[in-house]
Amino acid sequence: MIDKGIQELAHQAGNHRVELTVEAFKKAVVDNLYYVRGQGALTASKNDIYSALAYTVRDYLIDRFRKTIDTYSHQKNVKFVYYLSAEYLPGKQITQNLLYTGTTELAKLALAELGFDLDELIEIEAEPALGNGGLGRLAACYMDSMATLNIPSIAYGINYEFGIFKQSFQNGFQMETPDEWLYYGNPWEFPQSDNRVEVGFGGQTTLVTGTDGKIHVHWKPEKTVLGEPTHMLVPGYGTSNMNVLRLWKAKASKEFDFQLFDIGDYARAAEQKISSENLSKVLYPNDHSPQGRELRLKQEYFFVSCSIHDILRRFFAFQDNLENLPDYAVIQLNDTHPVLAIPELMRILMDEHGMEWDAAWKITRNMFAYTCHTLLPEALEKWPVSLFEYLLPRHLEIIYDINARFLDEVKSRYPNDLDRIIRMSLIEENPERMVRMANLATVGSFSVNGVAELHTSLLQSLVLKDFSIMMPEKFNNKTNGVSPRRFLRISNPRLSGLITAAVGDGWEANLNQLKELEQYASDAAFRQSWRVIKGQNKVELSEIILKQTGVRVTPDSMFDIMVKRLHEYKRQTLKALHIITLYNRIKNNPDLQITPRTFIFGAKAAPGYHMAKMIIKFINSIAEVVNQDLDIGDRMKVVFLPNFNVTLAEKIYPAANLSEQISMAGKEASGTGNMKFALNGALTVGTLDGANIEILERVGEGNFFTFGLSVDEVFDLKSRGYKPYVYYENQPELKLAIDQISNGVFSGGDKNLFKPLVDTFLYQDLFLNLADYASYVHCQDQVDKAFVDVEEWTKKSILNSARMGFFSSDRAVRQYNDEIWKVKPLPPG
Numbered sequence: 062m063i064d065k066g067i068q069e070l071a072h073q074a075g076n077h078r079v080e081l082t083v084e085a086f087k088k089a090v091v092d093n094l095y096y097v098r099g100q101g102a103l104t105a106s107k108n109d110i111y112s113a114l115a116y117t118v119r120d121y122l123i124d125r126f127r128k129t130i131d132t133y134s135h136q137k138n139v140k141f142v143y144y145l146s147a148e149y150l151p152g153k154q155i156t157q158n159l160l161y162t163g164t165t166e167l168a169k170l171a172l173a174e175l176g177f178d179l180d181e182l183i184e185i186e187a188e189p190a191l192g193n194g195g196l197g198r199l200a201a202c203y204m205d206s207m208a209t210l211n212i213p214s215i216a217y218g219i220n221y222e223f224g225i226f227k228q229s230f231q232n233g234f235q236m237e238t239p240d241e242w243l244y245y246g247n248p249w250e251f252p253q254s255d256n257r258v259e260v261g262f263g264g265q266t267t268l269v270t271g272t273d274g275k276i277h278v279h280w281k282p283e284k285t286v287l288g289e290p291t292h293m294l295v296p297g298y299g300t301s302n303m304n305v306l307r308l309w310k311a312k313a314s315k316e317f318d319f320q321l322f323d324i325g326d327y328a329r330a331a332e333q334k335i336s337s338e339n340l341s342k343v344l345y346p347n348d349h350s351p352q353g354r355e356l357r358l359k360q361e362y363f364f365v366s367c368s369i370h371d372i373l374r375r376f377f378a379f380q381d382n383l384e385n386l387p388d389y390a391v392i393q394l395n396d397t398h399p400v401l402a403i404p405e406l407m408r409i410l411m412d413e414h415g416m417e418w419d420a421a422w423k424i425t426r427n428m429f430a431y432t433c434h435t436l437l438p439e440a441l442e443k444w445p446v447s448l449f450e451y452l453l454p455r456h457l458e459i460i461y462d463i464n465a466r467f468l469d470e471v472k473s474r475y476p477n478d479l480d481r482i483i484r485m486s487l488i489e490e491n492p493e494r495m496v497r498m499a500n501l502a503t504v505g506s507f508s509v510n511g512v513a514e515l516h517t518s519l520l521q522s523l524v525l526k527d528f529s530i531m532m533p534e535k536f537n538n539k540t541n542g543v544s545p546r547r548f549l550r551i552s553n554p555r556l557s558g559l560i561t562a563a564v565g566d567g568w569e570a571n572l573n574q575l576k577e578l579e580q581y582a583s584d585a586a587f588r589q590s591w592r593v594i595k596g597q598n599k600v601e602l603s604e605i606i607l608k609q610t611g612v613r614v615t616p617d618s619m620f621d622i623m624v625k626r627l628h629e630y631k632r633q634t635l636k637a638l639h640i641i642t643l644y645n646r647i648k649n650n651p652d653l654q655i656t657p658r659t660f661i662f663g664a665k666a667a668p669g670y671h672m673a674k675m676i677i678k679f680i681n682s683i684a685e686v687v688n689q690d691l692d693i694g695d696r697m698k699v700v701f702l703p704n705f706n707v708t709l710a711e712k713i714y715p716a717a718n719l720s721e722q723i724s725m726a727g728k729e730a731s732g733t734g735n736m737k738f739a740l741n742g743a744l745t746v747g748t749l750d751g752a753n754i755e756i757l758e759r760v761g762e763g764n765f766f767t768f769g770l771s772v773d774e775v776f777d778l779k780s781r782g783y784k785p786y787v788y789y790e791n792q793p794e795l796k797l798a799i800d801q802i803s804n805g806v807f808s809g810g811d812k813n814l815f816k817p818l819v820d821t822f823l824y825q826d827l828f829l830n831l832a833d834y835a836s837y838v839h840c841q842d843q844v845d846k847a848f849v850d851v852e853e854w855t856k857k858s859i860l861n862s863a864r865m866g867f868f869s870s871d872r873a874v875r876q877y878n879d880e881i882w883k884v885k886p887l888p889p890g
C-alpha cells in the first residue's frame with residue numbers, strides 16, 4: 062500500500078502533466094522526449110517524437126485509470142466481466158486515445174508549434190494486428206463499448222510478438238512477411254512483472270492424501286512456463302472510465318533455467334529456453350480452419366490458465382469464500398479458443414483449493430458464457446485426445462468426468478438413444494478420438510449465443526441442435542455491433558462533422574440519434590454536402606490506391622468494394638465473374654454506356670489455403686487484363702489493395718458507394734464489415750445471410766439490393782442434387798466467362814493456372830456461385846441504374862446511415878450485460 066503522502070504527490074504530478082492547454086501539452090511532449098526517450102531536439106528521430114507524443118497522451122489516460130482503480134478499491138464488491146479472446150484487432154491506439162481524452166486538437170496545435178505534423182506521426186504507429194478478421198475486431202469493438210458503458214471488465218489475450226502476417230503481391234501472388242509490430246516498442250503498454258503466473262504442461266497425475274485427510278489429484282507437470290502480463294489501457298468515450306486489455310507473454314521459468322543450465326550444456330539450455338518463449342511468438346493466421354497444431358493448443362491453454370489465475374488473484378484481494386466467485390466474476394468465451402478455461406477452473410477449484418466436484422461444478426457452470434461465431438462445422442475446434450494425454454493429462458481427466466456425468470443426464474432424459482449420445486458426447490470416437498470444444502463450451506456455460514438472428518437460429522436447428530433441444534434456456538442471440546467511434550467518428554471525420562451539424566453532439570455514444578438524419582434525406586442542400594464528402598473520401602482513397610497499386614482510378618466512378626478475409630464461402634469469385642461479364646459486354650459492344658465502376662478488393666488468405674491464394678492471383682490477373690485494355694478506359698478499373706487491416710479499413714469504408722456482402726446464405730455468421738459500410742453511407746448488395754438480413758429490415762427494401770438463394774432454397778437445391786454444369790451450359794454470359802478463364806484469357810494463355818478454379822466451378826461449386834450468378838448479375842444491373850440517379854442514390858445513402866443505430870456495439874454490449882453478465886456499471890468517482 063502506498064502511503065497517503067505519496068498518493069498526494071503522485072496526484073499532483075498527474076495534475077501538472079495533464080492540463081488541457083497547448084503550452085502544457087507542448088511541455089509534456091518535450092519532457093517525455095527528454096526524460097523517457099532520452100533525446101533532445103537535435104538527436105530525436107521521427108519515431109522518438111511519435112513516442113514522446115504517445116507517452117504524453119498516455120499520461121492523460123493514466124490519470125483516468127488511477128481514478129477508475131480507486132473507485133474499484135473503494136467499492137471492494139465489484140463484479141467484473143472477464144472477456145477471454147485469442148484475438149484482438151484494436152487498430153491504432155493513438156487516434157482513439159487522442160479522441161477519448163479530448164486532446165486531438167491540442168496535440169495538433171502543440172505539435173505544429175514544435176514543427177511536426179500530427180497526421181505524419183500517427184502514420185508511424187503500428188497497429189496491434191493480433192487477430193485474423195471479424196472475430197478479433199469484434200472483441201476490440203466490445204472492449205470499447207464496455208469501457209464506454211462503465212462496465213467493469215478486463216479483456217484477456219495473448220501478447221503475440223508477431224501478429225497477422227503482412228501481405229504483399231508478387232506477380233499477383235500473395236506473399237507473406239512477418240508483422241513485427243513491436244519492432245520500435247509499444248509505448249502504450251505497462252508490463253506487470255509482479256503478476257506473473259506459472260503454467261504447466263505434460264507430466265503425470267497421481268492421487269495424494271492431503272493434510273485434511275482427503276484424497277486429491279496431484280498434477281506434476283513435466284514443464285512449466287511463466288506468463289507475464291502487460292496491459293494496455295482501454296478508454297471509455299464520454300466517461301473517465303478506463304478498462305484494460307491484459308495480454309500474456311511467455312517467459313521461460315527460473316526453475317526450468319536452473320535445471321537445464323546446471324547440466325552444463327549451455328547452448329542447448331539456451332535453445333530450450335527460447336523454445337518455451339516461442340509459445341507467444343506468433344498468431345496462427347487461419348480464419349475458420351483450426352490447424353490442430355500442438356503449439357496452438359499450448360497457446361490456448363497458456364493464456365487461459367494465466368487468465369483464470371489472475372481472475373482468482375483479483376477475487377482474493379477482497380474476498381475469501383470461493384463459493385461467492387460467480388457474484389464477482391463472469392467469463393465470456395469468445396469462440397472455442399478459450400474453452401479450456403472451463404476444465405482449468407475446475408482443476409484449480411478441486412486440486413488447488415480442495416473443493417468437491419459438485420461444489421466446483423456449480424461455481425463453474427455459473428460463471429461461463431460462450432459465444433459461437435461460425436456455422437462451418439470444420440471451424441469448430443476439435444483436439445486429438447492423444448495430444449491432451451501428453452500435454453494436459455489432468456484436464457483430460459476432468460473433461461472425461463464432465464462428459465460421464467453429462468452423458469448420464471442425456472441417458473436419463475433420452476433412454477435408449479445411442480445416436481444422440483454419440484452426437485452429444487464431448488469426445489468424438491471416429492475416425493480418431495477427439496475432444497469437441499464446442500460441446501464442452503455448451504455444457505460448461507450457462508449461456509450460449511450466436512451473433513445474428515439467422516446464425517443463432519441455425520445454431521439451434523443444426524450445429525448445436527441436440528443441445529438446444531435439451532437445454533433451450535441457455536440459447537440466446539446477440540446480434541453483432543460495431544464501434545461508432547472507430548468506424549465513423551475517427552475514420553470519417555468529414556461525415557462526422559456534417560452529422561454533428563445536423564443532429565447535434567452525442568451520437569457517438571448514442572447511435573440511435575442518427576435517426577434524426579432521416580429528415581435531411583429530402584433536403585437537397587444537405588444531400589449535396591453529403592455527396593461532396595463522399596467525393597472527398599473517394600479522392601483520398603484514390604491516392605492510396607495509386608500509391609499502393611500504381612493504378613489511377615476515377616473518383617467519379619462507383620466505388621464497388623469487397624473487403625474481408627478471403628474464403629470460398631464469402632464468394633469473392635462471384636464478384637470476379639460479374640467483373641468478367643461486364644468486361645465482355647464492353648468488348649462486344651465498345652460503345653456500351655455503362656455506369657463506370659472501380660472494383661476494390663482487400664483480403665488476406667490463410668497461407669496454407671491454396672484455393673484462397675489462387676483466387677487472389679485470379680483477381681489480380683483480371684485486374685491486369687481489364688486495367689490495361691484501352692477499349693475499357695475509365696469504365697472499369699479493378700484493384701486489389703494489399704495488406705487489408707484496421708488502418709486501411711478506416712480509409713476504405715468512408716469511400717464506398719457499394720458494399721459487397723455476397724456470401725452463400727447460411728454461411729456468414731454475421732459479418733460486421735456490412736455494418737461499417739452502411740454506417741458510412743454505402744448501399745449494400747447482399748444475400749439473405751448473417752446480419753445482412755437485419756440490416757435490410759432496418760434500412761428498408763428500397764435502400765438495399767438483395768439477390769440469391771435464401772437458406773431454405775440453398776438446402777433445397779443441395780438436397781435435390783446441385784449440378785453447376787447445367788447453369789454453365791444454359792447461360793451464355795456465364796459460359797463465356799468460364800471458358801475464358803479456362804482458355805487462359807486471364808493467365809497469359811496458360812490453361813493450367815486456373816484449372817482447379819474452373820473445375821471447382823463446374824463440378825463442385827460448394828458455395829453455389831453458378832446458381833446465384835444470374836440473380837447477382839441482374840441485381841447489379843439494377844444497381845447500375847440506381848447509381849445514375851444521383852439524388853435518389855444520395856437519399857438512400859443518407860437513410861442507410863440514419864438507420865444504423867441498432868448496429869452500435871454499445872447496443873450489443875448492453876444486451877450482453879442485461880441478459881448475460883448482469884454486472885452493475887460503475888462510473889468512476
Ligand code: NBG
Nearest residue numbers: 195196434512729730731732733
Ligand atoms: C466470424 C464470422 C463473422 C462474424 C465474426 C464476428 C470467426 C470464427 N467467425 O461472420 O465469420 O461477423 O466472427 O462475430 O471468425
